[in-house]
Amino acid sequence: KLFHYLFKWTLISLIVGGLVGSATAIFLLALKAATNYREANLLIISLLPIGGLIIGFTYFWLGKGVEKGNNLLLEEYYQSKKRIPFKMAPLVLFGTVATHLFGGSAGREGTAVQIGGAIADQFTKLFRLHDNERKILLIMGMSAGFAAVFGTPLAGSVFALEVLIIGRIRYEAIFPSLIVAIIADYFCVEVWNVPHTVYVISEVAQMNLPNLGWTIVAGICFGLTAMLFSRLKVFWKSLFSKIKFAPLRPFIGGIFIAGFVFFAGTTKYIGLGIPIIEEAFHTQLTSYDFLIKVVLTAFTLGAGFKGGEVTPLFFMGATLGNALFLILPLPMSLLAGMGFVAVFAGATNTPLACIIMGIELFGIEAGLYIALACVTAYFFSGHTSVYTSQIIGSPKH
Amino acid sequence: KLFHYLFKWTLISLIVGGLVGSATAIFLLALKAATNYREANLLIISLLPIGGLIIGFTYFWLGKGVEKGNNLLLEEYYQSKKRIPFKMAPLVLFGTVATHLFGGSAGREGTAVQIGGAIADQFTKLFRLHDNERKILLIMGMSAGFAAVFGTPLAGSVFALEVLIIGRIRYEAIFPSLIVAIIADYFCVEVWNVPHTVYVISEVAQMNLPNLGWTIVAGICFGLTAMLFSRLKVFWKSLFSKIKFAPLRPFIGGIFIAGFVFFAGTTKYIGLGIPIIEEAFHTQLTSYDFLIKVVLTAFTLGAGFKGGEVTPLFFMGATLGNALFLILPLPMSLLAGMGFVAVFAGATNTPLACIIMGIELFGIEAGLYIALACVTAYFFSGHTSVYTSQIIGSPKH
Numbered sequence: 001k002l003f004h005y006l007f008k009w010t011l012i013s014l015i016v017g018g019l020v021g022s023a024t025a026i027f028l029l030a031l032k033a034a035t036n037y038r039e040a041n042l043l044i045i046s047l048l049p050i051g052g053l054i055i056g057f058t059y060f061w062l063g064k065g066v067e068k069g070n071n072l073l074l075e076e077y078y079q080s081k082k083r084i085p086f087k088m089a090p091l092v093l094f095g096t097v098a099t100h101l102f103g104g105s106a107g108r109e110g111t112a113v114q115i116g117g118a119i120a121d122q123f124t125k126l127f128r129l130h131d132n133e134r135k136i137l138l139i140m141g142m143s144a145g146f147a148a149v150f151g152t153p154l155a156g157s158v159f160a161l162e163v164l165i166i167g168r169i170r171y172e173a174i175f176p177s178l179i180v181a182i183i184a185d186y187f188c189v190e191v192w193n194v195p196h197t198v199y200v201i202s203e204v205a206q207m208n209l210p211n212l213g214w215t216i217v218a219g220i221c222f223g224l225t226a227m228l229f230s231r232l233k234v235f236w237k238s239l240f241s242k243i244k245f246a247p248l249r250p251f252i253g254g255i256f257i258a259g260f261v262f263f264a265g266t267t268k269y270i271g272l273g274i275p276i277i278e279e280a281f282h283t284q285l286t287s288y289d290f291l292i293k294v295v296l297t298a299f300t301l302g303a304g305f306k307g308g309e310v311t312p313l314f315f316m317g318a319t320l321g322n323a324l325f326l327i328l329p330l331p332m333s334l335l336a337g338m339g340f341v342a343v344f345a346g347a348t349n350t351p352l353a354c355i356i357m358g359i360e361l362f363g364i365e366a367g368l369y370i371a372l373a374c375v376t377a378y379f380f381s382g383h384t385s386v387y388t389s390q391i392i393g394s395p396k397h
Numbered sequence: 398k399l400f401h402y403l404f405k406w407t408l409i410s411l412i413v414g415g416l417v418g419s420a421t422a423i424f425l426l427a428l429k430a431a432t433n434y435r436e437a438n439l440l441i442i443s444l445l446p447i448g449g450l451i452i453g454f455t456y457f458w459l460g461k462g463v464e465k466g467n468n469l470l471l472e473e474y475y476q477s478k479k480r481i482p483f484k485m486a487p488l489v490l491f492g493t494v495a496t497h498l499f500g501g502s503a504g505r506e507g508t509a510v511q512i513g514g515a516i517a518d519q520f521t522k523l524f525r526l527h528d529n530e531r532k533i534l535l536i537m538g539m540s541a542g543f544a545a546v547f548g549t550p551l552a553g554s555v556f557a558l559e560v561l562i563i564g565r566i567r568y569e570a571i572f573p574s575l576i577v578a579i580i581a582d583y584f585c586v587e588v589w590n591v592p593h594t595v596y597v598i599s600e601v602a603q604m605n606l607p608n609l610g611w612t613i614v615a616g617i618c619f620g621l622t623a624m625l626f627s628r629l630k631v632f633w634k635s636l637f638s639k640i641k642f643a644p645l646r647p648f649i650g651g652i653f654i655a656g657f658v659f660f661a662g663t664t665k666y667i668g669l670g671i672p673i674i675e676e677a678f679h680t681q682l683t684s685y686d687f688l689i690k691v692v693l694t695a696f697t698l699g700a701g702f703k704g705g706e707v708t709p710l711f712f713m714g715a716t717l718g719n720a721l722f723l724i725l726p727l728p729m730s731l732l733a734g735m736g737f738v739a740v741f742a743g744a745t746n747t748p749l750a751c752i753i754m755g756i757e758l759f760g761i762e763a764g765l766y767i768a769l770a771c772v773t774a775y776f777f778s779g780h781t782s783v784y785t786s787q788i789i790g791s792p793k794h
Contacts, residue, residue: 167568170791
């Protein structure tokens with residue numbers, strides 16, 4: 001019986017991992033092409049309202065039943081209703097690439113997780129899985145997408161288990177979740193040759209009581225920023241929902257964002273913002289960069305553009321860490337790295353996945369700082385979440 | 398309110414972490430002295446039955462209410478009955494050092510966790526903590542003890558959360574558990590200058606599909622070994638319980654162990670066995686070393702000698718990994734490192750803590766292999782546990 005389980009889920013992992021890893025590789029390549037095109041042809045940003053209209057109408061005509069994105073995956077996990085439509089995958093891929101092409105501020109983990117979930121759930125019928133097994137399959141899809149899009153298989157496998165319920169983890173799916181993450185990452189990096197950005201914490205301070213205190217202070221800042229972002233996203237969303245005709249929302253939102261980019265005279269706050277994230281590890285940046293990214297990303301997503309939250313959360317955290325270097329006696333790259341994962345931990349309530357991700361990206365040397373920052377941010381971000389459907393299993397305090 | 402919580406638990410962490418870290422440092426120094434003395438005066442092993450008698454009578458006369466050790470901590474967590482007697486700490490410290498001095502085969506994590514739990518619980522009254530807060534305090538004690546005894550604060554903080562219920566983690570105590578672990582480890586290493594053994598995985602194979610398969614095969618072996626050990630411990634314990642007068646059990650057990658050491662003509666299977674664990678990372682050892690350690694440790698603990706299980710589990714895993722090098726195409730040090738944490742993961746049902754411990758000890762490079770081995774071993778060790786009081790929260794499959 002055990003070996004049957006092992007064989008069955010390893011086989012499913014191979015198929016799902018291979019497909020999701022490949023789809024994520026294509027997504028990453030498309031995203032890169034879109035970003036490069038935009039940076040070479042900045043005038044396209046003036047078309048952002050039009051891009052918004054296109055995304056809006058695409059979801060209006062074709063997206064019925066998949067608009068909820070990540071929340072739909074969570075809700076199907078809590079209470080199985082019907083199969084995730086496969087169209088979720090191509091729609092969110094198209095919507096996210098368009099958002100980045102025209103210059104919205106958004107991420108990619110939501111996209112990858114939705115691609116993963118939508119692909120995985122197609123096998124529910126093929127393998128004749130009952131309800132509990134389907135839950136494992138949904139977890140696998142999310143794990144595979146997350147693992148492949150960031151090149152962090154361990155974090156992906158824990159994220160998919162951890163994101164479901166605030167304050168709890170259950171282990172039923174830990175084995176398939178890990179295997180599928182490894183395979184999806186393998187396909188993305190080794191088979192499709194899509195590499196990931198390397199971030200380096202160049203200096204780690206000695207852990208002692210003062211530094212422990214400073215890390216908690218930094219963690220509190222990261223947690224409050226996460227809370228601000230989650231609340232602002234809800235705020236913009238409810239404001240935009242006053243526009244009854246949904247396709248108009250990203251159109252109008254696009255006008256404001258394009259206007260902001262024009263007046264700010266910089267593209268550093270739109271798109272994924274990876275160059276700025278990299279800079280935050282070694283160059284002193286403007287101290288309010290993180291705040292602009294908070295507002296702009298919440299606005300972009302609230303207006304109905306597509307994409308994830310996590311890369312912007314990396315941006316907010318790394319730049320806030322960078323700004324904290326002005327007042328806290330810790331190395332700049334350490335503060336940037338701590339913020340990178342800690343704001344994410346606070347906003348998604350997944351501290352363990354974020355600790356593991358920090359270690360996968362930056363190595364174990366900074367492990368204690370990363371862990372303390374993530375746990376403090378988790379604790380201080382309140383019971384808010386960027387995933388509004390997330391259920392509270394155990395209150396934080 | 399949040400800042401009050403933060404301040405309160407940070408203060409308690411400072412006190413508990415400082416005390417438990419210091420007590421663990423003393424314990425480690427005493428253990429080292431006992432081991433050195435034994436290896437320099439091998440004849441003392443012939444006194445093992447007398448040593449057993451001393452330990453047996455000590456617990457018989459003074460140990461009423463603390464014989465259950467780790468299980469008592471778990472039971473008090475599930476259902477609060479009464480304060481853990483402080484005497485648990487000195488008794489288990491004395492019993493463990495005596496066990497190692499005379500040549501039993503045992504570990505040290507149980508001892509550290511019990512010292513931690515017993516010290517921490519003394520503050521329940523002082524800080525006027527109610528039941529739920531006391532649970533946090535018990536977790537903190539276990540976390541601090543584990544963190545300090547192995548020099549792995551991240552693993553310690555997760556272990557204390559994870560060991561309580563099989564298949565689940567709850568996050569209520571994640572913040573104090575981490576802080577106290579960092580402080581306890583700091584006190585042990587930096588204040589008391591007690592260093593830890595460094596193990597090195599010198600070569601990591603490229604992750605690909607065949608190696609993924611071999612890792613699962615290895616993980617299955619580690620898991621089955623963990624199950625064997627858990628069952629054998631119960632078996633010996635119930636066999637020895639037929640001897641009605643408890644102090645006689647370690648006396649009689651001691652005769653057999655001393656006899657075994659005499660006939661085997663080696664001390665490599667008794668005590669902590671750290672030199673053999675180190676060798677397993679680079680020298681081919683006898684292929685059945687792990688099996689002898691399984692039987693001897695289960696026998697030692699079943700007979701009523703004191704000490705933990707974890708360092709022997711490291712021994713079993715590392716030597717089994719070493720033996721698997723004969724048949725699996727993975728590097729020896731990688732297999733030894735995988736086994737080191739994976740048998741532990743299977744026997745205590747704490748895969749996340751063991752993954753994190755593996756990464757803390759060996760670095761992130763071997764992370765995927767370590768994680769896969771731990772999760773597979775967890776999955777294949779059945780619903781057995783070296784902690785017989787552990788509650789099953791979610792069945793493994």
